[in-house]
Amino acid sequence: MNTSHPRIAARMADIAPFHVMDILARARQMEAQGRSIIHLEIGEPDFPTPYPIVEAGIAALEQGNLYYSPPLGLPQLRSAIADYYAQHYGVQLSPQRVVVTPGASGALLLALGVLADPGDSVLLADPGYPCNRHFARFIEARTLAVPVDADTGYQLTPELVERYWTPAVKVVLLASPSNPTGTVVPDADVRAIAALCAARGATLIVDEIYHGLIYEGSHHTALAHSDQVFVVNSFSKYFQMTGWRLGWLVAPEWAMEALDRLVQNLYLAASTPAQYAALAAFTPATLTILEARKTELKIRRDYLASALRDLGFDLPDLPQGAFYLYAGCGRFSQDSCAFAAQILEQTGVAITPGVDFGTYQAQRFVRFAYTTSLPNLQEAMRRLREFLPS
C-alpha cells in the first residue's frame, strides 16, 4: 500500500475549517454520553420550515414534475422574488435580473466568479462570514480584510472603503445584517459605497440573507440605491428553509448573460422540488408565521443581550438583525477558542469562537446564536452565571 499521495492544491492551505465544527462535534459526543447540551453555536433557526412551504413541496412531489429547471430558475419563482421586492421594499425589479441559486453559497460563488480575476482584491469586513474569503481564494482572487469594531457597528463605512482602497479592488462585499455581529449598514452608507464602487469601476455585492430579520427601523435593500449592485439573499434564514439549499442573486442586466453561462456550467440549475416549495414562501400564510417567529427572535435577542451584559460580556450596542450576538469575552479570556471549549466542557453550552470570523480581535470575541428557545437561553445563562467569575 502506497502511503504517499499526490499534492493537494495550494489553495486548500488557505481554506480554513470552521472551528465551530469541532465545537459541534464535541457537543454531539457529549450528548451521546448523556450530557445536556445547549446549542448556541448553530447559525440555523430552530423553527421548522413553515407548513405552507412544506405542503407546497409535498404537492410538487405528488405532481411529479421533478426534471431540471431552467438554469436561472423557474420563471414563476423568479417572478415571485421580483414581486417580493416590489411589495416588501417598493423596488421595481425585472424577474430577468433574478437567479435562483443552490443556497446563498451558490449566489456568492457565482457573483465572485463573474467579477473577480486572479490577483483582484475583494474588500470586506473582518469580522465577517468566513466563507467569503474562501470563495475568493477558491477562484484565486485576494481578500482585503478591513478590521472593524464597535465604533462603526462592525461594518465598512465609505471612509474605511476609501482608506483601504487599492487599484486591485474589483469587488466590495457588505453583509447587512452581518454574521457574526447582527449589525446593519445604514442606508446612506450603502448608497455612498455603491457610488464609490461605480466611480472606480468596481462592483458592490451586498449579502442580505438576514435582511428579513431586522427587528427595528426601516431599512432598504441595496437594490433601492443602485441597479448596479449584486444582492445575495436566501430562503434559509428568514424563510427557514435551511436544508433545502435555496437562495437567490439579483444582478445588473449586464451580468446576466455571463451568469447564465456560469450557472449552466457550475451546477446546471437549483433544486426543482425546493423551487416549487419556495413558491409558497411569499404567501400571506407563510409570512404571518415568519413574522411571528421574528417577534420571538427579537424577544430572545433582547433577553440574551441583557443577560450577557449582566455576566460581564462586552456588548455596547444592541445589533438590529440576524440571530447572533458578537460579544467581547476579554474580561474572561484572551483565547476565544480555549474559552469556547472550556465553556462547553464545564457547562454544556456550545458557542462559536471569534476566530471563525476573521483575525481582528478574534481571540477576544465569541458568537452566541439565539437559535434556541427562551427557556434554553435562560438555562444557558444560569449555567454561565455559575461558571464565570462574577
Place this chain on the structure above:
Amino acid sequence: MNTSHPRIAARMADIAPFHVMDILARARQMEAQGRSIIHLEIGEPDFPTPYPIVEAGIAALEQGNLYYSPPLGLPQLRSAIADYYAQHYGVQLSPQRVVVTPGASGALLLALGVLADPGDSVLLADPGYPCNRHFARFIEARTLAVPVDADTGYQLTPELVERYWTPAVKVVLLASPSNPTGTVVPDADVRAIAALCAARGATLIVDEIYHGLIYEGSHHTALAHSDQVFVVNSFSKYFQMTGWRLGWLVAPEWAMEALDRLVQNLYLAASTPAQYAALAAFTPATLTILEARKTELKIRRDYLASALRDLGFDLPDLPQGAFYLYAGCGRFSQDSCAFAAQILEQTGVAITPGVDFGTYQAQRFVRFAYTTSLPNLQEAMRRLREFLPS
C-alpha cells in the same frame, strides 16, 4: 443612466454557453407556435423519478426534519452508497470516503478544487462533457484536451495519456460511459491509466454518472482497480432524480479532510430532502423499476443506431452505455451547428451539435439523446428520412 459597467472576469471569456440551449430555446418557441417538436437534444431521461424515491421524499417532508445535513452528507446515505458498491460491484468501501454532493457538478468542482492549482493541467478527451473544461477554467487550471475518435472508442487510452503527458498534468479525467459518445473505457485501460497517474504523482478522476446505464458486458467501477482514484457519480441519470440535484464523490482517505473543508465553505451541505429521498434509491422496489427502464433504453438505442445508419449517419460501433449516440453527419454537412439548426427548423427534431463537446471534428458530429419514447424516435426518423438526401 450609466451604460458602462465594470469588467467581467477574464475567465468568463473562456466559459462557453451550451449551444444546445439555443436549440432548446428555439424548440420551445416553435412549440409555443404550435409546431410538433421531438426532443432528442436533452440529456435527461423522460422517466419520472421512481415512485419509491418520491414517496421517501414526501415522508421526509411530512416528518419535517429539514435542517442542514452534515457537510459530507447524511451518515445513513453515505452508508447506503458504500453498500451499493459492495452489492453491485463487490467493492468494499468505507462510508467515510463518500461525499454526498449537489449533483455530479458539485462533485467535479470539489474534486478539481482539491487537486488542481492554477497552471496545472487536466488531461481529458475531446469530445467530452463540456463543463469539465469549464470547471478547470473556473479555478484557473488548464485543460489538455486529447483528440479522440472511433479508433479508441472516443476514449483516452494508456498510450494516449503517455503521449500527451506533460509535467503540468496533475489530473486525468475519464468519463465512462462518456457523454456524448456513450462509450465505455475497458477495465484494463482504467487500471493502466490509474497506475500511470500514481507513478507520476497525478490523480485519476473517473466520471461514472452513466455507469448504471451500461447495456452489455460486465464493467467494474474504477474503485475496483484503485483506492487512489476519485469517482464521481450521480442520482440524476440511472436513478432519474435529475431535478433533485444530488450526486456523490468517492475519494481516497488522504483527500477527505480537505474535501470536508471545501464542502463547508463552498455549499455547506447537499439538499436534505433530496438525501432522504435518495435513501430509497437503492431499495429492491426502486432497482426493479430502474432495471426495467434500462431495458427500455437499450431497445431505444438499438432502434436509433440502426435507423441513423440507414439514414447515412456515420456510427461504426454501437456504444455500450449512457443514452446518447454521437453520430457523424459529414455526409450531410461540415457545420454541425447549422445542420442541427436546419434540422430543427425543417423537421422539428431537436439534436445537439458536436461543437458543444469540444473542437476535434466537432463540426462533423451531432449527438442524439434517446431520452424520449420509441414512437417518438420512430417519428423523428421518419421526418429525417423525408428531409435528408438519400
